[in-house]
Amino acid sequence: MAVQHALNGLNDSPTVLVEGILRSGQSVSFEGNVVILGDVNPGAQVTAGGNVVVMGVLRGTVHAGAAGNEQAVIVAFRLRPTQLRIANYIARSPDGEVFNPNQPEIARVRDGIVVIEAFPPSGERQGKK
């Protein structure tokens, strides 16, 4: 299963659920995983020791694996972040035109850079059925 694979090894961490829109200036910080049941707006910040899942639009800044865990991932229904940080890696949104696929995506560190991919990986199957 794609979900278990992506979050491998971090399933047992304590997880906090945040319900509602995280607005500019608001922040959530937790040592385990963070799940946001809503959007994360520009200017809002989420910091987690583990993974971050946003069940909404992620437009703000998220730091996963903040204590140095490079395996941590960031998943969002719509990934439009100002900035993504995983462990000590930082990625920012490009300037100018951006390709914004209308599907959930996952960000993780691969070979020293933050990579964003469709989530689940077999995204095209959804479209065909």
Added chain:
Amino acid sequence: MSEVIVVTSGKGGVGKTTVTANIGCGLAMLGYKVVLVDADTGLRNLDVVLGMENRIVFDLTDVIEEKCRLRQALIKDRRFEELFLLPTAQTKDKSAVTPKDMQNICSQLREHFDYVIVDSPAGIEQGFQSAVAGVEKAIVVTVPEVAAVRDADRVVGLLEAKAEIRDPKLIINRLRMQMVQRGDMMTLEDMHDILGLELLGVIPDDEQVVIATNRGDPIVINENSLSGRAFKDIVRRMLGEPVPLMNLENGEGFFNRLRRIIGLG
């Protein structure tokens, strides 16, 4: 010889941040080394107006808490080599920055830059007090409205009383010449009568400013816009050049001029 200048207004929404961004870019376009300091902790905007929001890693409060060095918090502009931003935090409030902190930061920055320009928050409370603590000159921004001019007057008094900043320069933003000509808007003379400040410049009301600001590109970069030229003139006046005030009536347009001539305006 570097200058440390605060841009302030008392009233919110008159264009402090827009003015700061445009003056900063204008000076950098002429080759000066400029750092813009956002003092509006918790309601920061300067990063957005400059299109730098996605580059912020450390901010002013991190420097104060010694989580990073000052140099690490400075963000270089992507257009101008010599333009830098010192952003502040969005997830904290004004108590994170004391007047003493700002004095400290400004005195460090002035060692390395020709111009240190501080974007003050609206209001006259803690955030304003911190913003003006480390500066020696001030630019007061107002719009041609009674409430904004009243607040500007209040701020001029406070600058003198609290920070010993005398003779701030005035920028009048969003002037609508047609309304002034109809007698529906305060004139430059009206505002000068009340404030008695040296006029650094007048920015016409221009929708191009909104478009440019939303894109993260200050209007001063745009050679063709009237307001961009107005900002360029302001920058030159800051450098001591005697630039006459632009004739804003030229922007009036043929039909309005015609209406006025035949007595409909």
